[in-house]
Amino acid sequence: MSDTQATNLERAQRYLERFRNNTTGHYINGEFTLGNGGNEYDNITPTDNSPIGKIMAGSTDDMNAACKAAEDAFEAWAATPGAERKRLLNKFADRLVERADEIALVESMDCGQAIRFMKKAAERGAANFRFFADKAPEAQDGLALQQQEHTNFTVRNAIGPVGIITPWNTPFMLSTWKIAPALAAGCTVVHKPAELTPLSAYILAEIADEILPKGVWNMVNGFGESVGKRMTEHPAIKAVALVGESATGSHVMRQGADTLKRMHFELGGKNPVIVFDDAHFDRALDAVVFMIYSLNGQRCTSSSRLLIQSGIRDKFMAALEQRVRNLKVGHPLDPNTEVGPLVHKEHYDKVLSYFDIAREDGANIAVGGKRITEANGDLDPAGNYLEPTLFTDANSRMRIAQEEIFGPVLTTITFDTEEEAIAIANDTEYGLSGYIWTENTGRAMRMARHVEAGMLWVNSENNRNLPSPFGGTKMSGIGRDGGDWSFDFYMETKNVCIAHGTHHVPQLGKG
Ligand code: NAD
Numbered sequence: 146m147s148d149t150q151a152t153n154l155e156r157a158q159r160y161l162e163r164f165r166n167n168t169t170g171h172y173i174n175g176e177f178t179l180g181n182g183g184n185e186y187d188n189i190t191p192t193d194n195s196p197i198g199k200i201m202a203g204s205t206d207d208m209n210a211a212c213k214a215a216e217d218a219f220e221a222w223a224a225t226p227g228a229e230r231k232r233l234l235n236k237f238a239d240r241l242v243e244r245a246d247e248i249a250l251v252e253s254m255d256c257g258q259a260i261r262f263m264k265k266a267a268e269r270g271a272a273n274f275r276f277f278a279d280k281a282p283e284a285q286d287g288l289a290l291q292q293q294e295h296t297n298f299t300v301r302n303a304i305g306p307v308g309i310i311t312p313w314n315t316p317f318m319l320s321t322w323k324i325a326p327a328l329a330a331g332c333t334v335v336h337k338p339a340e341l342t343p344l345s346a347y348i349l350a351e352i353a354d355e356i357l358p359k360g361v362w363n364m365v366n367g368f369g370e371s372v373g374k375r376m377t378e379h380p381a382i383k384a385v386a387l388v389g390e391s392a393t394g395s396h397v398m399r400q401g402a403d404t405l406k407r408m409h410f411e412l413g414g415k416n417p418v419i420v421f422d423d424a425h426f427d428r429a430l431d432a433v434v435f436m437i438y439s440l441n442g443q444r445c446t447s448s449s450r451l452l453i454q455s456g457i458r459d460k461f462m463a464a465l466e467q468r469v470r471n472l473k474v475g476h477p478l479d480p481n482t483e484v485g486p487l488v489h490k491e492h493y494d495k496v497l498s499y500f501d502i503a504r505e506d507g508a509n510i511a512v513g514g515k516r517i518t519e520a521n522g523d524l525d526p527a528g529n530y531l532e533p534t535l536f537t538d539a540n541s542r543m544r545i546a547q548e549e550i551f552g553p554v555l556t557t558i559t560f561d562t563e564e565e566a567i568a569i570a571n572d573t574e575y576g577l578s579g580y581i582w583t584e585n586t587g588r589a590m591r592m593a594r595h596v597e598a599g600m601l602w603v604n605s606e607n608n609r610n611l612p613s614p615f616g617g618t619k620m621s622g623i624g625r626d627g628g629d630w631s632f633d634f635y636m637e638t639k640n641v642c643i644a645h646g647t648h649h650v651p652q653l654g655k656g
Contacts, residue, residue, distance in 0.1 A: 153478035157250040164198035172350035174214035175359025180207035191257035191486040193525040203367035208375040211363035215306035215333040216381035218360025223303040223331035227282030234278030238271035240352045253477040256342040257486040270321035276611045277329035294648035301636035303331030305383030308376040314443040317345035326631035336364040391620040409624035413549040414577030417570040418448035422456035424582035432606040442553035446578040451557045469512040472533045476523040486529040493529035496552035506543040511535045541572045567595045576618035
């Protein structure tokens with residue numbers, strides 16, 4: 146074990162101690178509480194599947210209390226001047242940076258993401274807060290729309306208390322991304338973190354407790370089908386932003402139907418990276434490896450399907466196989482680790498099951514395809530470790546080309562023509578992101594037009610720009626995050642029409 150890893154582990158254990166020694170509950174109406182009528186469960190670290198504390202799964206009573214608190218706090222928070230919300234949210238960002246070390250280490254141990262990807266998490270979370278904080282004073286601004294005898298203007302008001310449901314893959318980042326614009330817009334929040342990775346949400350609630358008025362931020366731990374469901378049905382909640390699986394999106398939409406909730410969904414993906422013969426070889430190779438094997442492949446925008454043109458195929462695949470073999474699987478707190486353990490035993494088993502599915506469907510497993518059963522350095526085989534895997538000789542109809550596996554597993558399909566690449570790229574129910582590698586600008590433009598996705602990158606890996614829209618089409622989602630798109634979701638637009646006093650008002654009843 147390297148010195149850095151040993152100090153990482155020692156610091157992580159120190160930060161985790163209070164979670165080990167206490168049951169982690171909820172944050173409701175400015176109080177940390179174990180709630181009323183919930184049940185405890187063990188929170189497991191994927192590094193060795195041992196418990197790192199107990200979590201209180203809330204009851205519907207707890208969710209009702211959180212929604213009521215958010216409802217009661219709404220009027221005052223929405224009326225707080227934008228400049229004051231800006232000040233408070235920037236202060237929130239400062240506290241995230243101050244607790245960066247703790248956030249990174251706790252998050253790595255809770256969800257298995259390698260520390261090399263987590264160490265900047267707090268800074269990026271803080272950037273999310275600062276970006277929307279700075280926009281808070283202008284969030285209400287609208288348009289002036291002129292008619293001959295009337296002037297219309299639009300104004301936006303916070304929609305009300307909102308529910309935010311986050312998944313386990315990058316829980317901290319996604320929570321900040323969703324919650325920061327909601328608060329900047331003037332909404333109060335009820336957050337339901339993923340049951341498998343609740344710890345960073347608790348740290349966020351602690352910072353909220355220092356900075357925000359009571360009831361503005363509420364957090365209830367627990368299961369989707371109980372507290373999550375109750376949140377989506379609660380009449381006080383006016384909008385729900387969900388990040389999760391497509392099937393969960395369908396459930397949530399049904400659950401919110403009776404109260405006609407506004408919904409924003411960021412769901413699954415089976416994203417293509419399309420590499421043409423004329424691509425910049427080295428840059429494309431780097432990006433292909435990064436966009437599926439970073440973050441353990443547990444990333445919604447990961448490029449889990451490689452579409453490779455036949456002319457470059459042999460050379461590219463030889464280089465790719467070498468790179469996949471070289472990937473360093475290890476304990477998430479080892480600074481050299483590139484691929485850590487998968488979040489949970491059940492998810493791990495699901496990913497492993499695709500090795501047999503690939504064989505049955507006739508694909509070739511060129512690299513990997515096995516769980517790791519030997520201890521190696523500080524890698525404990527009791528954890529959810531697997532060999533980064535590369536499937537070749539696949540076709541678009543195979544399950545490994547259609548289903549979101551959500552692990553460090555890449556499916557390769559060969560194509561000849563641009564038209565064929567478009568057809569394969571679009572041949573899934575998903576449409577989140579896509580990546581196109583070509584030096585031919587005209588082709589890049591044509592592909593950008595025809596590939597069905599909410600986001601396309603040309604000659605780049607996933608590069609996030611906060612003012613740009615983020616979201617998916619088809620079964621990958623509804624709505625967009627980022628920039629003003631976030632405010633549009635969390636706010637209601639009102640049109641005010643003012644007459645100039647010159648137009649003819651229809652006259653009835655005059656005989
Ligand atoms: P999941 O759908 O199982 O759970 C997500 C959240 O929804 C959890 O907090 C869960 O408790 C809650 N939930 C589940 N059922 C619910 C219900 N009936 N009512 C209310 N809430 C409910 O997803 P996951 O397994 O935690 O995360 C992985 C998935 O998230 C993948 O499909 C991934 O692609 C997707 N994801 C998408 C994006 C994106 O931006 N498109 C980003 C990250 C993750």
